[in-house]
Amino acid sequence: MKRAIKLLVLAALAIAAALWLTGLGGTVELRLGDWLIAAPLAVTLVLLAVLFAVLHLVLRTIGWLRGWPARRRLRLRLSAHEQAEGAVTRALVRLAAGAPEQALLELGRARRLLGDNPQLLLLAAEAERQAGREEAAAGHFRALAAREDSRFLGLRGLLRQAVAQRDFEGARQLAEQAEKAEPGAAWLRQERAEMALATAAWREALSLAPATAPRAALSLAAAREETDPLKAAELERQAFIADPAFAPAVLAHAARLEAEGSHRRARQVLEQGWQVAPHPDIARAWLDLAPPEPLERVKAAEALARRNPDHLESRLMVGEAALRAGLTGRSRAELQTAAAMSGADRRVFEALAALERLEQGDAGHMALARAEAAAQAAPEAPGWRCGHCGTDHAHWSPRCDSCGTALSIHWNGVAAG
Ligand SMILES: [Zn+2]
Structure with a gap:
């Protein structure tokens, strides 16, 4: 509404100025060699205004045409992002439903659209693990660990794998690297404490307990x-x-x-x-x-x-x-x-x-x-018994030599208080 009023006022002013100029009279002359072009002042001003408008339009059109490829690229990128987001959501749903193969198909789609990013690598690794392909998962974790921004994520995945495979020496080295990447991480402390228990490294277990x-x-x-x-x-x-x-x-x-x-x-x-x-x-x-x-x-x-x-x-x-x-x-x-x-x-x-x-x-x-x-x-009679496997022991020991569980031997097999 304001804009319309403004245009109306401008048009009224322009018509008033044109009428005033017409009333004023006068001629604009342009001499080119033997040629002489003469036009009334009002007509000349109108022609100049039209020329200005046309030039402006031409320049705007050129600018629009030059920006067209970039706009098209942006549009495609946005569309790819949208499609990839959809694929990632579907992959998450498939993973939650325990269908890793379908999740991997969706993730493959997202990776073709977006390239490899830490989120997709992590999801792909989890899907491979769920599908039982630990080596393929390790490949994704290694790719994550090689990136500066997702180093901890990759090391965390590799560490979990090493613990699951009871490769405690490998896990200990990975934990050291992860500690450097993310000092004081609560999860890492817990993981190291559990590893210390599993390897009977009691002093370390005590310090991390x-x-x-x-x-x-x-x-x-x-x-x-x-x-x-x-x-x-x-x-x-x-x-x-x-x-x-x-x-x-x-x-x-x-x-x-x-x-x-x-x-x-x-x-x-x-x-x-x-x-x-x-x-x-x-x-x-x-x-x-x-x-x-x-x-x-x-x-x-x-x-x-x-x-x-x-x-x-x-x-x-x-x-x-x-x-x-x-x-x-x-x-x-x-x-x-x-x-x-x-x-x-x-x-x-x-x-x-x-x-x-x-x-x-x-x-x-x-x-x-x-x-x-x-x-x-x-x-x-009461005795020392493993609360995990039920084996009786003549004496207390920090680890059951029958099942290998740490801190599982209790008096009568029941942990106190
Ligand atoms: Zn036991």
Whole structure:
């Protein structure tokens, strides 16, 4: 509307000027040799205006024609982009649907239209992996790794492949390169931590472990591979501090203190461990430090049991020590209390059967038969078991030698807390 009014005003002004010029009169003369061209001023001005308009039009047309190939190229490129985008979307859908071959066809279309770019290479690699062609996928990952802008993506893919193929040395080198490409990447840290666990590189696993990792087990494992005794002692101390309920850490820390001559500290550590989580291995280590006389051992067992008097393991430890010392009344009291507890296992009833044998001889065969039957019916004695493959182990170890899983061996096969 504004534009129309403006044109109208301009036209009105032009007509007014033309009328004024016509009224003014006057002639424009152009002399060329013998020639003389004369025209009224108004006509000359109109002719000049027309000439200007025509020239302007011609120049605009030339400019438009010169820009035509570039415009055509742009149009084609936009159209190619649109088609490629469509192909990539279809490829993603095919990949999600688990149809890698069709996804690769779509990706091939997109790559013909756009050439290789990191997104297409990455998608092609994933599709090849999905189709089970690891070597073809590795080719795409290598192409990604060769580009400055997608180096980390390529290395990440190659690293995942190396881990899957259990080529841990290759994976370690790739992880180093990836660390340089993207320092401090969270994913890489996690991947390196898992690799350290898989290769039993405990010190590295400990240094990379997330907050949720079982630090006591990792520290103890690292202590076992440490050749410097001072460092090993410190790692054992850290394991004990991280989880005083983890009996192997209690035992390792106490044994180190005992070997260093800190007898009192060693006993304190065992007592602390018993207070938090009584464990038969701690009882054994404690009684090993006691004098060999059976009555002295009963006293030692009672001293430790005071740290956690109502626990099944405390009752069992004192009951068994009293049995060995021939204190049958004392033994029976402890063992019967233990037998009435929930979770009483075969060890309690076997000790009761031994007690019957000691006390009654053949005369007590009824009571003995009862105790033996109870032992048969009771749950199995607890032990170190792999939570992954279920294999029983005589001792805790950072890695199950049966299935090779790291940190899978737990007391009774169940990870604590
Ligand atoms: Zn196992």
